[in-house]
Amino acid sequence: MSSYQAIVKEGLWTKNAALVQLLGLCPLLAVTGSVVNALGLGLATLLVLTGSNLAVSLIRNKVSDVIRLPAFVMIIATFTTCTELLMKAYTYELFLILGIFIPLIVTNCTILGRAEAFASKNSPLPSVIDGLMMGAGFGAVLLVLGGLREVIGSGTLFANMDLLLGPVAANWEIQVLPWDSGLLIAVLPPGAFLITGLLIAFKNMIDKQLDQRRRANKPVVTGSKRVRTTGEIS
Amino acid sequence: MSSHDSIRSATSNASLLGIFALATAITLGMTYVLTRENIAAAQREVEARALAEVIESVPHDNSIIDDSFAVPEEDREILNVGDWLIHVARENDEPVAFILPTVAPDGYSGSIYMLVGIQTNGEISGVRVTSHAETPGLGDGIDLKKSDWITGFNGLSLQTLPEAAWAVRKDGGEFDAFTGATITPRAVVTQVKRTLDYYAANRERFIDIAETQSLNTSEVE
Numbered sequence: 001m002s003s004y005q006a007i008v009k010e011g012l013w014t015k016n017a018a019l020v021q022l023l024g025l026c027p028l029l030a031v032t033g034s035v036v037n038a039l040g041l042g043l044a045t046l047l048v049l050t051g052s053n054l055a056v057s058l059i060r061n062k063v064s065d066v067i068r069l070p071a072f073v074m075i076i077a078t079f080t081t082c083t084e085l086l087m088k089a090y091t092y093e094l095f096l097i098l099g100i101f102i103p104l105i106v107t108n109c110t111i112l113g114r115a116e117a118f119a120s121k122n123s124p125l126p127s128v129i130d131g132l133m134m135g136a137g138f139g140a141v142l143l144v145l146g147g148l149r150e151v152i153g154s155g156t157l158f159a160n161m162d163l164l165l166g167p168v169a170a171n172w173e174i175q176v177l178p179w180d181s182g183l184l185i186a187v188l189p190p191g192a193f194l195i196t197g198l199l200i201a202f203k204n205m206i207d208k209q210l211d212q213r214r215r216a217n218k219p220v221v222t223g224s225k226r227v228r229t230t231g232e233i234s
Numbered sequence: 235m236s237s238h239d240s241i242r243s244a245t246s247n248a249s250l251l252g253i254f255a256l257a258t259a260i261t262l263g264m265t266y267v268l269t270r271e272n273i274a275a276a277q278r279e280v281e282a283r284a285l286a287e288v289i290e291s292v293p294h295d296n297s298i299i300d301d302s303f304a305v306p307e308e309d310r311e312i313l314n315v316g317d318w319l320i321h322v323a324r325e326n327d328e329p330v331a332f333i334l335p336t337v338a339p340d341g342y343s344g345s346i347y348m349l350v351g352i353q354t355n356g357e358i359s360g361v362r363v364t365s366h367a368e369t370p371g372l373g374d375g376i377d378l379k380k381s382d383w384i385t386g387f388n389g390l391s392l393q394t395l396p397e398a399a400w401a402v403r404k405d406g407g408e409f410d411a412f413t414g415a416t417i418t419p420r421a422v423v424t425q426v427k428r429t430l431d432y433y434a435a436n437r438e439r440f441i442d443i444a445e446t447q448s449l450n451t452s453e454v455e
Contacts, residue, residue, distance in 0.1 A: 033370065064243075067251045078258040082265045089269035092276035096365075153371070160379075184371040 007126060011133025017110040018141035018196075019203050024108040027101045028142060029192040033153065036160050038146025040094045041101060042139030044083050046132065048105050049114060051079040053131030056119040072115045073106075080106045094163040110138060141199065148195050151176045153186035285321055285333055287378075288351035288360040291388070292331045294323035303443050305335070312432050314339050314425075322444045323351075329444040331359055334433065338425035342417045343367040346376065350429045354441065357391040361426055373418030383410065383419070392430055400427040 017023050024045070031037045055075045063071050084102045087095045095102065105111070114134055119127040151157055155177040161169035185191040282299045289298070302319040310316060314337035321333040331353045338346040346366040351359040361384050368374045375381040386409065401407025402420050411419045433440070 063250065064247055066243075067247045070251060071254050074254055074258050078261050081262055085265050085269045085273070089272035089276060092273070092280060096280070182371070187370040 003126065004129060007130050008133050011130060011135075012137045012140070015134075016141065016203075017113075017134050017138040019200050021110070021113070023110040023113055024138060025196075027104060027108060028138075028145070029189060029196065031098055031101050032142055032145040032149055032192060033187050034150040034160070035143065035146045035158050036094070036164050037097060038142040039139075040087075040091070040098055040164050041105075042135075042142040044087065044098075044102055045105055045108060045110070046135030046139055047083050048076065048079045049111050049135040049138075050128055050131035052076045052111055052115055053119040053127040054124055055079070056115040057122060057124045057127035060120045068120065072112060072120075076111050076115065077106050091164055097163070110134060144199065145192065145195055149186045149191060153182045153184065153191065155182045284349055284362060284364055288333050288349045288362050289323050289331045290360060292323055292351070292353055292359045294325050294330055296322070296324040298323050298333065301447075303447060309432065309436070313337065313429060314345070320440070322447070324444070324448065327448050329354055329441055329448075332433065332440055332444075334429055336425055336429045338421040340417075340421045340424075341366060341368055342373050342415065342421075343369065346418070346421060346425070348422070348425065350426055352430065352433050354437070355391070356393065356430070356434055356437070357389060358387045358426070358430070360385070361387040361422075363422070368418045369415065372412060372415040375412045375415070376418055376422050381412075383412070384422075386410070387426060392434055400424075 011017075015021060018025070018028055027041055027045075031041045052072075052075050056072055059071065059075075080103060083105070084095075087098075087102060114130060118130045122130070147157060150159065155175060157174045157176050158169075158172040161172045183191075186195070278299065285298045298321045301324065302321045305313060305315055305318050305320055310318075313334065315335050318335045320335070322329050323331040323333070331351055333349055333351045336348050336350055338348065344367050346368070347364045349362050349364055351361070353359050362378060363376050363384065366374070366376065368376065375383050378384055395408060398406065399408040400423060402409045402411040402416055402423060404411055404416055405420065407423065409419060409423050
């Protein structure tokens with residue numbers, strides 16, 4: 001497996017920011033009441049994460065350890081503020097809904113975490129891919145969570161998508177379940193916790209099954225082949 | 235490491251950090267300049283739309299968003315607002331309605347921001363909640379996106395509805411509350427009533443201000 005494939009797999013699945021690393025939970029739980037909110041925050045996070053990964057990777061050899069963190073934080077804050085300004089300029093009404101959570105992307109641990117753990121040690125291209133994939137993995141969880149909460153809580157899917165995508169999306173709203181106000185708990189913060197928990201459990205279940213299948217397929221080697229696996233021969 | 239060395243490394247780190255700060259400041263400044271006009275236009279559009287909704291039923295021919303005066307300083311506490319604007323709707327230069335900003339301070343989760351459109355005869359032309367943090371599914375029925383409860387104010391005035399009826403049904407008034415949420419509609423009804431009272435007491439004054447303003451602008455033209 002090439003290293004790029006590994007990066008993709010880690011970002012989307014094995015090191016998924018929301019389901020495995022459990023980072024950035026505050027915005028994750030707070031804004032996923034509907035698909036449009038989730039998509040808006042997901043895209044904003046993806047943008048900031050990719051941009052900051054690229055910038056951090058470009059300067060990684062120029063900053064000493066002493067000023068590394070302040071420099072990273074400055075970069076992340078810049079990208080976040082730029083994203084905020086762009087959202088205000090082009091999707092103002094969505095910005096009004098997401099409100100405080102856009103500036104708070106700065107404090108999303110995923111972003112500083114990737115800057116520290118990946119971008120500061122790798123060249124620009126892998127860093128950008130890592131940013132894209134981590135962002136996509138986080139965004140995908142936001143979307144699934146937003147979709148589930150919207151369907152269970154409000155009975156609709158894709159309501160108000162025009163706030164983000166313009167007039168084209170004005171009629172995208174689907175009435176999935178025949179109720180007006182649904183199961184309230186799904187839209188409230190406790191519902192966000194419950195559904196996130198279920199998603200994590202679901203992911204672990206899939207992993208476990210994959211693991212079992214892999215083990216079942218692997219031929220059992222009989223006889224003894226002794227291989228030294230630890231230590232180095234000098 | 236000698237003290238000379240450590241001073242040198244501190245200086246070089248500090249200047250590097252300074253260069254970073256400068257670069258980020260320039261990036262931010264450029265983004266700000268590039269988006270400034272778009273943001274102002276977007277804000278204006280949202281505001282203009284909200285204003286238009288509140289006086290939908292009142293024919294007018296002026297640009298409401300540009301026609302305004304500040305809430306008099308001594309009255310700001312009544313409406314719970316700051317240095318905000320009262321907008322005037324006119325037809326043939328005569329004021330036909332005023333749009334008052336007002337805030338209900340006692341919602342279930344904090345303040346509820348509203349616009350109340352009142353025709354010059356004291357009749358409500360429309361009320362809209364512009365911003366709130368009420369519980370989804372319970373209190374957020376005050377938002378027109380969720381239910382049309384708020385349109386129940388249309389056409390009401392102090393003359394058509396007696397004093398005691400300006401309350402939610404649970405308190406002996408005329409207004410429905412939502413299932414499981416009384417506090418939110420109670421806060422809205424109370425504040426709308428308060429705004430109407432305030433308007434009734436200041437009607438002549440507002441019309442005076444609006445007419446002087448219109449004189450001023452026509453002189454300028």
